[in-house]
Amino acid sequence: MRILVVEDETKLAAHVCAGLRDAGFCPDHAPALSDAQTLLATVSYEAIVLDLALPDGNGLDLLRKARRNGSSIAVMALTARDAIDDRVAGLDAGADDYLIKPFAMQELIARVRALLRRPGAVLGEKLCAGNVTLDSRTRMVEIAGGPLALPRRELLTLEALMRRAGRVVSKDMLLDQIYELDEQPPSNAVPVHLHHLRRTLTAAGADVEIVTFRGIGYMLSERRARD
Amino acid sequence: MIDRTSLQFALAWRLTLLLFVVSIAAIAGLRWYVCQASAGYQTDVAHAVLLEFFANIVWAIPVVGALTLAMAIWAIRSSLAPLGVLSEQLCRMTPGNRPVNLSRRALPGEIVPLVAAVDDALSRLHAAYEVQRHFAANAAHELRTPLAVLRSGLERMPEDKMTCSLREDAVRLSRIVAQLLELARIESGPVTISGSVDLTRLVTEVAAAAGPLAYERNVNLTLQSQASVCNARGTTGLVEPIVRNLLENAILYTRPGSEVSLTLSASGMLTIDDRGPGIPAEERSRIFDRFWRGSQARANGCGLGLAIVKEVIDRIGATIDVNERAHGGTRFSVQFAT
Numbered sequence: 001m002r003i004l005v006v007e008d009e010t011k012l013a014a015h016v017c018a019g020l021r022d023a024g025f026c027p028d029h030a031p032a033l034s035d036a037q038t039l040l041a042t043v044s045y046e047a048i049v050l051d052l053a054l055p056d057g058n059g060l061d062l063l064r065k066a067r068r069n070g071s072s073i074a075v076m077a078l079t080a081r082d083a084i085d086d087r088v089a090g091l092d093a094g095a096d097d098y099l100i101k102p103f104a105m106q107e108l109i110a111r112v113r114a115l116l117r118r119p120g121a122v123l124g125e126k127l128c129a130g131n132v133t134l135d136s137r138t139r140m141v142e143i144a145g146g147p148l149a150l151p152r153r154e155l156l157t158l159e160a161l162m163r164r165a166g167r168v169v170s171k172d173m174l175l176d177q178i179y180e181l182d183e184q185p186p187s188n189a190v191p192v193h194l195h196h197l198r199r200t201l202t203a204a205g206a207d208v209e210i211v212t213f214r215g216i217g218y219m220l221s222e223r224r225a226r227d
Numbered sequence: 228m229i230d231r232t233s234l235q236f237a238l239a240w241r242l243t244l245l246l247f248v249v250s251i252a253a254i255a256g257l258r259w260y261v262c263q264a265s266a267g268y269q270t271d272v273a274h275a276v277l278l279e280f281f282a283n284i285v286w287a288i289p290v291v292g293a294l295t296l297a298m299a300i301w302a303i304r305s306s307l308a309p310l311g312v313l314s315e316q317l318c319r320m321t322p323g324n325r326p327v328n329l330s331r332r333a334l335p336g337e338i339v340p341l342v343a344a345v346d347d348a349l350s351r352l353h354a355a356y357e358v359q360r361h362f363a364a365n366a367a368h369e370l371r372t373p374l375a376v377l378r379s380g381l382e383r384m385p386e387d388k389m390t391c392s393l394r395e396d397a398v399r400l401s402r403i404v405a406q407l408l409e410l411a412r413i414e415s416g417p418v419t420i421s422g423s424v425d426l427t428r429l430v431t432e433v434a435a436a437a438g439p440l441a442y443e444r445n446v447n448l449t450l451q452s453q454a455s456v457c458n459a460r461g462t463t464g465l466v467e468p469i470v471r472n473l474l475e476n477a478i479l480y481t482r483p484g485s486e487v488s489l490t491l492s493a494s495g496m497l498t499i500d501d502r503g504p505g506i507p508a509e510e511r512s513r514i515f516d517r518f519w520r521g522s523q524a525r526a527n528g529c530g531l532g533l534a535i536v537k538e539v540i541d542r543i544g545a546t547i548d549v550n551e552r553a554h555g556g557t558r559f560s561v562q563f564a565t
Binding site: 009011012015016018019053080081100101102103104105106166167168170211213214215216217219221224 | 451489
């Protein structure tokens, strides 16, 4: 899977490319906007890791131009500025996600993977967390290789949580995923589905847990090592 | 209410004094002149003439005085009126906005040099302010990029004890840099804040972002919001650091296995409760000082988190309180302005 890394700091670019290569991607490096434009015109990439401050201009311009031309390529913006306005500007210009420097390489790779796994995106099929896998196309769940049957709403709950594994998903976001717009969910819908889902997962020997943050949301995480 | 420092007051009392002195002198001089001129005649005739003269003239003294005073006050008011326009212009100026050239229209010549000097001073201040502001933004980029190189380099090194320890140092350094830059960004922003932000939504988002940290530290994180929308004065960029810094502190200091609870009242009061070691009463007045480290401080903080909180609190007109909790731990309460 080809990824374009647009970053003028050569050392950082080298580390990022090496990290992506280790993770099974095939990265190319462009040190400036002009190189990036040439590469984008000739090679077809699945994602761009885009530094916003480049020697020959702002990465946002490249992004805006690409989006105007109808490109739906996944874009992960990297920024050294953390003012909220800059982040908002980045997302407005069409970045799918952003990371503030300095960042952890695992975080970058996890986020790029998540982008490629968006509905309709390149990595459409397999979500993994611990020993649980969910194929979002065939709706098959496996735990340590063994198939697991789940009712539809619990499956949708699991999928929503796995798409954002390790991050908190709000109750409203879960409700949106589980119920259609014209359905009227019962007031305790989410806790009830989660209760069943937790029980089923534990019984099947899954090594993930679903944490509740009361009043905030839910998070699927690999089971914490108890020391 | 009479303003004793005003030009009108100064002029009025001097003119009154002058009129008084001139009247006395005129009466005395006239009397002396009449006495001299009437030498040899009967003095009571002279006195009668004098009295008649005064009776005819005395009404004019206060009238002339009042007219003079009125003219003087009118002159002062009309020539100083353009200063009102200047005051309005100056009132509208805020840090970060280029100062407009002050209006010199219809100004008395004596005041023009002062206005020019103020103009110059404002431009110099603005230039200095811009340098400071850009410094924060440039420093952000110049510090963060090498840190990103350092961290990504360390992450590619083989796993061993030394590498792990260096990685932790790099993470700590990143945090200090991030906090310094955050403080610089807030300080260089506008001093008075207009605009409003939905606390319910913002607090929920910050709490959600802190979820993974709470999980890692085995802390039970909960939020209770009393209203679905709760507006407070401020901007996301200012209010977010308050909530984030207080919440991260609570999660890092609370006992593993205990609970950190956030409560947001409908009136814009946010309380954050932890079950940490608590802050000794004698240290509470100093916790908001920059780089101050308490007796209970964790090894890898740098003493800037609460300084950032205080800086923003003052700017958005909020108040903060620190209290001990009944069965151990600390409660921070922030009352936001609406």
